[in-house]
Amino acid sequence: MIGFGEWLRVKMETEHLDVDALATRLHLSRQSVYQWLNNESRPGPENIRRLARVLRIDPLDIYAARDRVRPSNAERDPLISEMVAVFETMDQAELRRWWRMVRASFEEETEGEG
Secondary structure, eight states: OOOHHHHHHHHHHHTTOOHHHHHHHHTOOHHHHHHHHTTSOOOOHHHHHHHHHHHTSOHHHHHHHHTOOOHHHHHHOHHHHHHHHHHHHSOHHHHHHHHHHHHHHHHHHHHHHO
16 A cells, blocks of 8 residues: 555656646645655645645545555554455445545534534
8 A cells, every 4th residue: 555645646747747846836835745745744634625626636535545544553453454444345436425424524523612
């Protein structure tokens, strides 16, 4: 399973973007983009929306790539291993429906806190 940085690098190549071009189009520093590419940090919601526009993809694809569970984490936690096994049986449409449900639930919970 590839990390977010590798995934982003492939998407950038598809759109013929280098680090300078992506940083400029996102109104970010080159350092921010390099941190994503080196898996040192991950984009937040606003930058995910911007990335989706620049890369011409669904923001949910970016969330899925950003939040992908690494095998090393799965090996340490049996619950994560079980979740990964379930996710691997789901097709893209099922994963998107699941992710939308989780996000909606989270947004409802955080709205109630404010």
